[in-house]
Amino acid sequence: MLYLSTIIDNFVRKIILIFCFTAICFCAKTIDAVDNTEKSKTYSVNQDSDFIGEEIKKANLDYCMTFCSKLGPVYTVIPRFGSPRCHIFDPSNENKVEPDDLIKNRETITDIIMHHTGCDLGQTLKIFSNGQNPFVNAHFIVTETGDIIQMVDPKYVARHAGISEFRGKESYNLFSIGIEMVNTGFKINGASKNVNMTEIAKLTEYPKKQTESVFNLIKFLCGEYGIKDNIFAHGDVAPTRKWDPTSTFPWNELFSQEFGMGVSDDQIKEARQILGQKMCLRSECGKRCFDQTFYALLRCFGYTVLDNDVSKDINEYKNDVHNPVMAFLAHFSRNGQDIEQLREPLVFADLCHLYALCKKYPTGNNPNIDALIKSCE
Numbered sequence: 392m393l394y395l396s397t398i399i400d401n402f403v404r405k406i407i408l409i410f411c412f413t414a415i416c417f418c419a420k421t422i423d424a425v426d427n428t429e430k431s432k433t434y435s436v437n438q439d440s441d442f443i444g445e446e447i448k449k450a451n452l453d454y455c456m457t458f459c460s461k462l463g464p465v466y467t468v469i470p471r472f473g474s475p476r477c478h479i480f481d482p483s484n485e486n487k488v489e490p491d492d493l494i495k496n497r498e499t500i501t502d503i504i505m506h507h508t509g510c511d512l513g514q515t516l517k518i519f520s521n522g523q524n525p526f527v528n529a530h531f532i533v534t535e536t537g538d539i540i541q542m543v544d545p546k547y548v549a550r551h552a553g554i555s556e557f558r559g560k561e562s563y564n565l566f567s568i569g570i571e572m573v574n575t576g577f578k579i580n581g582a583s584k585n586v587n588m589t590e591i592a593k594l595t596e597y598p599k600k601q602t603e604s605v606f607n608l609i610k611f612l613c614g615e616y617g618i619k620d621n622i623f624a625h626g627d628v629a630p631t632r633k634w635d636p637t638s639t640f641p642w643n644e645l646f647s648q649e650f651g652m653g654v655s656d657d658q659i660k661e662a663r664q665i666l667g668q669k670m671c672l673r674s675e676c677g678k679r680c681f682d683q684t685f686y687a688l689l690r691c692f693g694y695t696v697l698d699n700d701v702s703k704d705i706n707e708y709k710n711d712v713h714n715p716v717m718a719f720l721a722h723f724s725r726n727g728q729d730i731e732q733l734r735e736p737l738v739f740a741d742l743c744h745l746y747a748l749c750k751k752y753p754t755g756n757n758p759n760i761d762a763l764i765k766s767c768e
């Protein structure tokens with residue numbers, strides 16, 4: 392009797408299981424159907440909401456999920472949005488995108504440009520989705536907690552770099568991918584919002600979770616588009632207007648993982664031996680050999696240095712944040728240091744770092760680098 396009841400019991404359980412399984416399959420099919428109909432809609436940004444409207448969440452869902460799933464486990468959910476984990480704008484949305492020939496399919500992607508947003512996430516999303524002039528956006532936003540939001544498919548041009556020139560190339564928007572990291576940039580003494588070097592009290596750090604996500608994204612994009620060295624700061628390509636993502640972005644750590652540009656201790660040591668033979672680069676020689684060599688090497692590496700600026704004392708010149716000296720210090724020889732150290736006068740070590748970079752990464756039309764060294768000896 393006990394045996395019979397066990398058989399009946401098992402039978403009932405199986406029936407219940409089969410019923411549940413059928414119900415789940417049916418529900419999944421229904422959800423699929425809902426998603427498919429939603430995809431055919433045109434999605435637009437709800438201007439009144441703090442965040443992007445629900446409708447954006449559903450745009451290009453399939454593409455988005457396929458893309459994001461390749462990024463690995465660091466990729467997490469934005470709680471405000473819930474699932475799915477990634478959100479992407481439909482560039483065909485005429486309400487958002489200007490009828491502009493910049494927004495088009497492009498064949499070549501050769502560079503990645505890093506930015507900080509200078510504001511919080513809510514403000515960032517508003518700015519990048521308002522669809523009004525001045526129209527700005529970027530391909531990816533990475534939040535402080537490490538979430539990645541795709542705003543524009545990399546196959547389209549996004550307007551993140553503006554007027555730009557570096558290493559013999561110009562108009563970086565056309566061939567680069569823009570990554571914006573949510574970061575306020577710096578704290579300012581007093582109420583002024585002007586970026587004046589003397590008013591900046593402290594630069595804002597990037598949380599570990601954020602840089603881990605950024606590195607994952609960079610590595611993914613490098614693999615996808617065959618990029619290795621060409622990962623630059625907005626400040627590198629537009630030094631007279633920008634200096635994001637500042638020296639707190641861990642460029643050195645990225646380079647230690649073999650992405651982006653940088654030089655080894657040995658390469659700097661070698662530069663030290665060559666430049667060290669010119670004593671007037673180490674001391675005040677009166678003829679500004681140090682300054683003139685520094686300016687020449689900045690140009691040699693690819694920075695825009697205006698003719699008028701070359702006549703300025705280089706330390707005076709760098710007392711503004713928007714210039715190629717600051718861009719170079721933040722990315723290379725003083726990466727990881729705060730504003731106090733950036734304000735310090737240039738030293739021989741900075742010059743050696745720059746020389747080593749020029750040697751390692753010559754641009755197409757480089758003259759003989761050693762001929763650029765000014766010396767009155």
Ligand SMILES: [Zn+2]
Nearest residue numbers: 506507625635
């Ligand atoms: Zn920027």
